[in-house]
Amino acid sequence: MASIRIHHLYKRYGKDKHAVVKDFHMDIEDKEFIVFVGPSGCGKSTTLRMIAGLEEISEGELYIGDRLVNHVPPKDRDISMVFQNYALYPNMSVFENIAFGLRMAKLPRHEIDQAVKNAARILEIESFLNRKPRHLSGGQRQRVALGRAIVRNPKLFLMDEPLSNLDAKLRVSMRMEIIKLHKNLETTFIYVTHDQVEAMTMADRIVVMKDGIIQQIDSPEQIYSTPKNTFVAGFIGSPQINFLRGRILDNKLGGLEFHTSRFKLPIHEANAAALRKHKQVDRNVILGIRPEHINLEALFSEAVITGTYKFTELMGADRYLYVDVGQENLLIARVDPSVHFKENETVRIGVHTLKAHFFHQETGERFSE
Numbered sequence: 001m002a003s004i005r006i007h008h009l010y011k012r013y014g015k016d017k018h019a020v021v022k023d024f025h026m027d028i029e030d031k032e033f034i035v036f037v038g039p040s041g042c043g044k045s046t047t048l049r050m051i052a053g054l055e056e057i058s059e060g061e062l063y064i065g066d067r068l069v070n071h072v073p074p075k076d077r078d079i080s081m082v083f084q085n086y087a088l089y090p091n092m093s094v095f096e097n098i099a100f101g102l103r104m105a106k107l108p109r110h111e112i113d114q115a116v117k118n119a120a121r122i123l124e125i126e127s128f129l130n131r132k133p134r135h136l137s138g139g140q141r142q143r144v145a146l147g148r149a150i151v152r153n154p155k156l157f158l159m160d161e162p163l164s165n166l167d168a169k170l171r172v173s174m175r176m177e178i179i180k181l182h183k184n185l186e187t188t189f190i191y192v193t194h195d196q197v198e199a200m201t202m203a204d205r206i207v208v209m210k211d212g213i214i215q216q217i218d219s220p221e222q223i224y225s226t227p228k229n230t231f232v233a234g235f236i237g238s239p240q241i242n243f244l245r246g247r248i249l250d251n252k253l254g255g256l257e258f259h260t261s262r263f264k265l266p267i268h269e270a271n272a273a274a275l276r277k278h279k280q281v282d283r284n285v286i287l288g289i290r291p292e293h294i295n296l297e298a299l300f301s302e303a304v305i306t307g308t309y310k311f312t313e314l315m316g317a318d319r320y321l322y323v324d325v326g327q328e329n330l331l332i333a334r335v336d337p338s339v340h341f342k343e344n345e346t347v348r349i350g351v352h353t354l355k356a357h358f359f360h361q362e363t364g365e366r367f368s369e
Contacts, residue, residue: 002064002078002155002188004028004051009060011046011212017058021047022212024060033182033189037199038209038235044192045160047209051190052081052158064156080149081158084165086141088133094120095129098147119147122184123177139170146181157182159191163198175201196236200224208232230364233288233357239320239332242294244287245361248280258287258356262326263305268354274367275358286364288357291320294333295350303351307331309341323347 004027011021021043028034036044049055051062053074062069069077088097095116102112120126123143133141142162149157159178163171179202182189193199199206200220208215208223208231216228227233233241246260248267256267256275265287267275275281307325319337322330333349341347358367 003030004156004188004190005061005063006047006051007061007063009047009050009062010058011043011050011055012058019058020212021050024212024214026207026214026217028188028190031186031188033179033191033202033204034207035199035203035205036190036192036207036209037194037196038215040194041211042209043212044194044207044209046212048158048160048190048192051156052079053077054081077156078154079156079158080152080154081160082145082149082162084161086133086145086165088141088144090133093130093132094125094136094144094147097133097144098151101148102151115151115153116147119150122150122181123147137170138166139174142166142174143177146178150181150185155187157185157187157189159189161193162191163193164195171195171198178202197238200236206236208235210235226366226368227288227357228366230286230288230359230366233359233366237290239291239334241288241290241357242331243329244289244325244327244331245284246287247284248275248282248358250281256281258285260326265303265305265351265356266353267358268356270354271356271358271367274369277369278360278367280358280367284361285367286359286361288359289351289355291332291334293352293355294331295352296321296333296335296339296347303353305331305349305351307347307349309343309345309347311343312341321347321349323349 006024006026009021009024010019012019024047038044046055050057057070064077098116098119099112102115120129123146125143128140163174166174175198203220205217206220206223207217210231216223216232223236246258249257249259251257256272258265258267305325307323310322310324310330313320314337318334319339321333321335325331
C-alpha cells in the first residue's frame with residue numbers, strides 16, 4: 001500500500017535560501033495516478049525528486065504509507081523512478097538491463113528470470129530481450145526503462161517526463177501503455193510533465209504548479225471546467241481559452257452585462273450571482289470563454305459579437321477561426337471545418353454565456369459562489 005502524505009514541503013537553494021518549491025501540501029491515495037503539470041521551472045520535477053529522495057527536503061514532512069521518509073535514502077523508500085533519459089547500459093542486452101537492479105540485490109537467478117519475463121510480457125517486449133539498446137526504437141527503449149522499474153515491484157512509481165524524447169505518434173501510444181500499466185500493477189503513480197494533454201488524458205487528479213506553488217489540485221474534468229484562476233484556465237486546454245477584458249454593468253432590467261468598447265454580452269444568472277456576491281458590479285473583470293463555446297450558427301442570439309475574420313487553422317475534424325473583436329488578442333472559435341471566410345470579412349459569432357468564466361482583474365482568481 002502506498003498512500004503519500006506531503007505536508008508543507010519547501011525546497012530552498014543558495015545562500016539566500018530562495019524557495020523553488022513553496023508549501024507543497026497534499027495527500028495521495030493508494031493506487032492513484034497523480035500528474036504534476038506546469039511550465040518549465042515551476043518546481044514539479046524538484047518536488048518529484050524530493051519524494052524520490054534525490055533532493056533534500058528543506059522544510060516539511062513526507063510520508064510514504066505511515067513512514068516518515070525525510071531522511072530515508074532512495075534505495076530504502078521502495079520506489080522506482082523512470083527518467084526522461086532512458087539511461088540504459090549500451091553494452092547490455094534488454095534482459096540484462098531489466099535484470100540489473102535485481103542482480104545488485106542478489107536475488108536468486110530463477111526469481112530474476114521470472115520477474116524479467118513477467119515485465120517483458122506486460123510491456124510486450126518479449127521478442128527484444130536479446131537485443132542491445134542501439135537496435136531498439138525510442139518507444140522500445142522507453143518500455144525497457146519501464147520494465148527495469150516494474151521488476152522491483154515497488155510501492156510507488158515516479159516518472160519524470162518519460163515521453164518528452166518521443167515523436168508525437170509514439171507519445172500517444174506510450175500514454176496508452178502507461179495507463180494500462182497502472183491498471184495492471186495497481187500501485188501508485190506520480191507523473192511529471194509540461195504537456196497538458198498528457199495530464200488531461202492520464203491523471204486521476206492533476207496538480208497544476210507555477211513558480212513553485214500549487215495553483216489547483218483536482219480531477220481533469222474539474223480543472224478544465226472550473227479553473228481556479230487565469231493561469232490554470234490558460235494553461236489547460238487546446239486551443240487556449242479566450243480572455244476578454246471589460247466591465248460589469250447593471251442594465252435597466254436588473255440583469256448584468258459585460259461591456260467592452262466594442263460590444264456587450266449578457267451575463268447568465270449563474271455567473272451574475274457570483275459577481276454580485278463578490279461586489280463586482282461596476283468593476284473591471286476578465287471574462288474567459290473556451291473556443292468550443294463560441295459558434296457561427298446564431299444559436300445564442302442574445303450574445304452575439306461582431307468581428308473581423310483574420311485567419312484560420314484547419315485541424316482535420318475542427319477549424320480554428322481567429323477573429324478581431326477589438327481586444328489585445330484575437331478571439332479563437334472552434335467551428336466546423338467546412339466553414340470558410342475571406343480575409344477581413346465581417347463575421348457574427350455567438351457566445352454560450354452559461355459557459356463563461358469571470359476572473360478578478362488584479363489577482364486572476366475566479367469568481368464563484
